[in-house]
Amino acid sequence: GAGVSQTPSNKVTEKGKYVELRCDPISGHTALYWYRQSLGQGPEFLIYFQGTGAADDSGLPNDRFFAVRPEGSVSTLKIQRTERGDSAVYLCASSPGQGMVYGYTFGSGTRLTVV
């Protein structure tokens, strides 16, 4: 596609529920990144994929968070047993290669609200 697409745009869920957030990167971009942006903060790195594999998952806060990218294109961020503190905007970005060289293109994010 022309840009990075994230769905849904907004998601409201109840505490304890499971959610999936989807990111569709620019076609051909091998690198994909997830960030979490809490209210009043800058984005915080979660995980980076190069192709199908997670090259760096050091930002995932705990084992309730998991992300996959099975075919090297679309990625899904999965959050189990959601907590109110998980409420944030989840941003996805992609790059043709290493972002520092080729640049990062961001999507418009999914606003997750846990009630």
Next chain:
Amino acid sequence: AQTVTQSQPEMSVQEAETVTLSCTYDTSESDYYLFWYKQPPSRQMILVIRQEAYKQQNATENRFSVNFQKAAKSFSLKISDSQLGDAAMYFCAYRSGEGGGADGLTFGKGTHLIIQP
């Protein structure tokens, strides 16, 4: 770990005037990249300008320029001839230039820029 500090939560400037947004960072690395991103209400992060630490010359993109002071670990953004469309959140970000699998950005907390007509 690297940290990025933006000490101005909010800045206001008259249209057509010049404004400077501050950013400092803490790192023990010598090779890295610095970025300024703009985030309008649409939430999409848009690259404004980038600077490679090994380059002494300050980056410039039209009305946007940076003052990169490597020894002071300072990376300020100057916006000249401010326009109403410049109103947004601005984030400073750091990316390590060292090898390995990491390719994520470390962001500051942001500065909310208001343009007064």
